[in-house]
Amino acid sequence: MWKIEVEAVSIYDFDYTLARWSMDPLTSLNIKERWVDVPVKLAGQPHVVRVIGRGTIENPVFEIRNDSEKNKEGIMKHIYSLFQWDRDLEQIHKHFLNTNLKGLFDEHPGTPIVKDFHLYDCLMKVIIHQQLNMKFAYTLTKRFVEQFGFQKDGVWFYPQPEIVADLDYKQLRELQFSQRKAEYVIDTSRLITNGTLDLEDLAERSNEEVMKKLIKIRGVGPWTTENWLMFGVGREDLFPRADIGIQNALKRYFDLDKKPDYEQMNEKSIGWEPFRSYASLTLWRSIEG
Template sequence: MVLDRLSMDPLNTLNLEKRTITVPIKLGGEAYTATVTATGKTDEPSFIIEAKNGDKELIIKRIAEVFQWEVPLKDIHEHFGKTDLNIIFDEHVGTPLILDFDPFGCLLKCIIHQQLNMAFAIKLTERFVKTYGFEKNGAWFYPSPETVAALSVEELRELQFSGRKAEYCIDIARAVTEGGLDIDALKHEGEQVIFDKLIKIRGIGAWTIQNFLLFGLGRQNLFPMADIGIQNALKKLYQLERKPTNEEMERYKIGWEPYLSYASLYLWRSIE
């Protein structure tokens, strides 16, 4: 389930047959890679982690955080077994909420994906990373804030960015390099504090912040109601003739808390 979903992103280096993925990791400003091999089953997961250099304990800690190994999926599955989402959870049982490998990259990806169809959003992100990021041991790393801050709008427009989208990505990078925004420190902040810090940056709205909280930081109770994919999944689930209203979605999600992020994930899975 995990590798199948990760294989949708061409920037991920994985082997479905061997059940392996090479993960890019940044620690203390240095770039490392680790290969993770799944050796267990859905109900009895186990993994082998191989890293050539770097602090092994820190690498394992980051890998565990990315793949959310400490999250009790069985408890979450039982919670949703009593809700309208029980069929979806049975169909995609054991799908964890995997974090993006780089929190700054996650924020950039959220901006790139705004108001684009998924196929072009994935292609544009790949083009951006392969132009300004770097590859190591088969894993692709997103460009650093310093690299993005030094780019011009014209350079990004050559990749087919819109002018606004290019400006937003550069503005976010400059908020980090010049404005004192510490992306790594955000993981220790409350959601309202994070919202208040990010909403001030041009191009970042509620949808972007919610997706960053979800896929950048792994917060468990996020439900981006403005997301078209979630709206389409709910339309399919409840056999509606049109997309659900905000009032309807507010009613649906009452029984899904405190695991709204997993409701979001499995709804996306249901239409992928």
Template structure:
């Protein structure tokens, strides 16, 4: 058993992060204890890493622990990336104080973008969630993980792409996947299993390169790629205009009679760059 303390610059509101993460029923967390258990696979071996907050929003501090000393450094590096402890939210906060959504940023001050725990898992979720309401998308994802994934120390791990690649479409249809969504998920997993799609290489590519390459894959469109860039890779300047939640949040905040057009969304968001991803997150938070 090992344990390490990590501190980062404030503001960083871990309670707000846990509140948003708690919307996903597959994630193991405890709001009262201010902790979360993260599934972490390294060298094909599953590990559970516990992250527990004990600081404040202005002076954040975390206790990281795991069972295997040999993976400690790799685990700390991964947790730092997932929870974005090296990204100064003070700069983001100061930027938005001068914008037309300053009130939203004041209400949700210090809310970080927490990345999905694994890039393949993120792509799976993006494919499942596209064109579905959030509640049903989470139910579908939970069924998928509990049917084909595995559990370690009470924490659920997504199945590997090789496992999903070997499934038949009917096996996902039995979980209430549409025929096309079953095909998209299994066929994309086959590309990964066969080495035709290398997710690890995406970190070294620009947003434009990733979009250009991934939309060639059947079932992956701009919304899916943008979601992957934001939630999987943590790119700071993403604004998925096709997202219904973003449209609703803008409509509500600016008291519009109907959902905004893309042109209107461009006008409202002119002030938000280079942190469009944070505007996206905080707009979501404003209606959740």
């Protein structure tokens, strides 16, 4: 077993990452003891990495533990990419203190982009979650992973694309997937398996290129693409205007009579660039309780 202690470069609200991940019943964590077990897949091998919060928002310190000495460097690279501890959130906080979201950022400093554990996992999740209420969306995702994924040391891993690509639509229908959603999940996995869709390569491309590529895939629209870019890749300047949660948060924060339309959302978000993803996350956070 090895363990490493690291510090984030600036303010960082680790407890918020735990709170957001705790919405997903598949995630193994303990909010009180401040740890999460991260499923890491490297070179076809699963690793369970425990990340423990040891510090505060102002002085964030973390302990990373793993039982195996194999691929230590690769594991740490993945963990750093996931948590983005090298991102200066103080800079982003100061940016928003000069905008109409000052009050929100004063209330919630150090809110990071809380990414999903892997690019494929994130894409499957956002495809499954689209146009569903949150409770049922997580229920479907849980059934999908428990049926076709696997566990290591009590931690769930999503199935590999090759496993999903070989499924019959009927197998997802039996889990209460709609026929169309079953097709979207399996057909997208087949595109990945046959090399038509390379998520690692796509993650290196511009938002515009990703949008152009993904919306051509049946069942993947702008909302799905924006969410994959934010929660899978970690892009910093996304503002999903079609998201009901963000509309509700804006209505509440700005004390509007009704949810804002796109024109109002564009007007309210002037000056948020190039960090609109952090605005989106903090708006979501403001209504999550």
